[in-house]
Amino acid sequence: MNIVFMGTPEFAAVSLQALADSGHRVVAAFTQPDKPVGRKKVLTAPPVKQLAQQLGIPVYQPASVKKAETIELLASLQPDLIAVVAYGKILPQQVIGLPPLGCINVHGSLLPKYRGAAPIQWSVINGEKTTGVTTMYMDAGLDTGDMIYTDTVEIGGDETSGQLYQRLAKVGADLLLKTLTGIADGTAPRQKQDDGQSTYAPMLDKQIAELDFSLTAQQVHDHIRGLNPWPVAHTFFDGKKLKVFSSRVISGAAGTAAGQLTADGTLQVACGDGGVVALTDVLLEGSKRMSAEQFLQGHGAKCRRGLQLGRKMGE
Known part of the structure; x- marks a missing residue:
């Protein structure tokens, strides 16, 4: 199975490492462009780029995934599946429909709760006792695709979103591997989300x-x-x-x-x-x-x- 991986922060890098460690064939890693970081605005590569380079995986950092040249590049890689983990960009339908086995997303909440950019932080802010990770087939909506697997974890009473982020990164990586196995052998379930139960987790500011x-x-x-x-x-x-x-x-x-x-x-x-x-x-x-x-x-x-x-x- 040829996999194209799309992700940016440390949360995503944990999944990329898990793919490499388990012997999956990752033919390319797409991540966001390098950005200035800190008071001195030092141009810094995202964690996924740093890890992919260490693993010898080709890295691409398009400013837009909607442009024709990016879509053509993806098509040339002939992915069977695209794995998306905290990439930070919305994929167009031309990309979602490209791989025969679909675009799979790892999302840091129990969908349909906390769709959006900051599910981990908002689950803590709102005082939730439990949360988790969901894998899903991506569609044109924002975290609205059919669910595959979920894994639930308890949130500690004094746990920060940063601490929970680290835990869920590992949970998400394990769930991604389980999902790929299920897709490969035809046992992966597919469950529609109940939109009436959905909540939104907007980006923090x-x-x-x-x-x-x-x-x-x-x-x-x-x-x-x-x-x-x-x-x-x-x-x-x-x-x-x-x-x-x-x-x-x-x-x-x-x-x-x-x-x-x-x-x-x-x-x-x-x-x-x-x-x-x-x-x-x-x-x-x-x-x-x-x-x-x-x-x-x-x-x-x-x-x-x-x-x-x-x-x-x-x-």
Whole structure:
């Protein structure tokens, strides 16, 4: 079976490695163009490109998969199947209909829940207890194709989206191998999605990063978990942006208004339901990332009961 692999981030690279390790014949890897990364904007190859080059797999990085020359290139590779894992581009019908065994997608949710670009992050933000991975036959819609296999995992109560991402990458790789075996021997099932049960997981942006302490303590905690490692939740402390990487929900009543510290010498914040969330891993603007204990060593005198978080300089 000739396989063309399409993927970009580390999540996809795990699947590509699994294909190589299991002896599948990957004739080409398509990935997004190199992009500037970090403050210094260093042009960096995506993880799939780096791995494919190590494995000796030809790499292609078209700016568009809709152009005739890209479609002609794909056709010349004569793929029996195209495996798509977090590629980051929508495939046109001419590509989807090209391989005789179909285009197979690995998606980081239990479809039809969390269709879209950020299923892992939104499952954490929304406080889901379980999620998983689905393999499906791609069609012209956004994650709407017929499902093949699913695998369910539990989400830890303090697990970040970054941690879940790493776990689901391995689950997805294993499920892809199972799917290819099923397709090859004719045992792979095919189940239509129930569109009435679908939800959408749009791409994250920085606009959702500011914490809203009028939510419940659990919702604030889930928001912090879901936005780690990017874009990272934040509030404002003494007029400066305070990034919050992790937290925990504290038992007991707050006794102060939402957004206020509940006790002297802590980073325990009252929430809208009267609950309390403790900020445990933070980075104050102009400083470095540190634990709450380290933060309080330098800023403990300002951390008084009733101090309102979320106020920018001048407010």
